[in-house]
Amino acid sequence: MGVEITFSGPLFDGRAERAMQAASDDAREDIAEFGEEHALALMGGYFRNPTGYYESQVQTTRVSADVSLVHDDGVVYGPWLEGVGTRNRARPGFPGYRHWRTTKQLVEARGPEIAERAVRRHLPEMGG
Numbered sequence: 504m505g506v507e508i509t510f511s512g513p514l515f516d517g518r519a520e521r522a523m524q525a526a527s528d529d530a531r532e533d534i535a536e537f538g539e540e541h542a543l544a545l546m547g548g549y550f551r552n553p554t555g556y557y558e559s560q561v562q563t564t565r566v567s568a569d570v571s572l573v574h575d576d577g578v579v580y581g582p583w584l585e586g587v588g589t590r591n592r593a594r595p596g597f598p599g600y601r602h603w604r605t606t607k608q609l610v611e612a613r614g615p616e617i618a619e620r621a622v623r624r625h626l627p628e629m630g631g
Contacts, residue, residue, distance in 0.1 A: 513630035522628035530618035535563045535571035545602040
């Protein structure tokens with residue numbers, strides 16, 4: 504007499520793995536979008552005489568399967584605006600707005616919550 508065991512469902516047919524990858528992609532995209540929006544909001548509140556050019560250069564680039572980078576596309580005066588350029592060191596100097604450092608701190612604090620929401624959206628596909 505033989506026993507036949509059949510495994511079925513999302514965990515065994517690949518649906519759970521695909522859903523987890525989709526959740527991971529969504530989390531990365533959602534966190535990057537949050538970071539970009541937050542940086543732009545800070546710039547809008549901080550910049551005294553904005554021309555709109557610097558803000559128009561802010562973009563998100565996917566640099567690997569797991570990493571997206573929010574950046575200013577290398578605008579030459581970006582470090583000065585942030586407060587980390589060589590011209591910020593002279594006294595009296597412009598201290599910078601710290602918009603990128605502030606955004607990074609907020610993304611680090613809120614990232615896990617944003618990622619959790621992305622995973623929850625895909626739980627039904629994972630069989631959960």
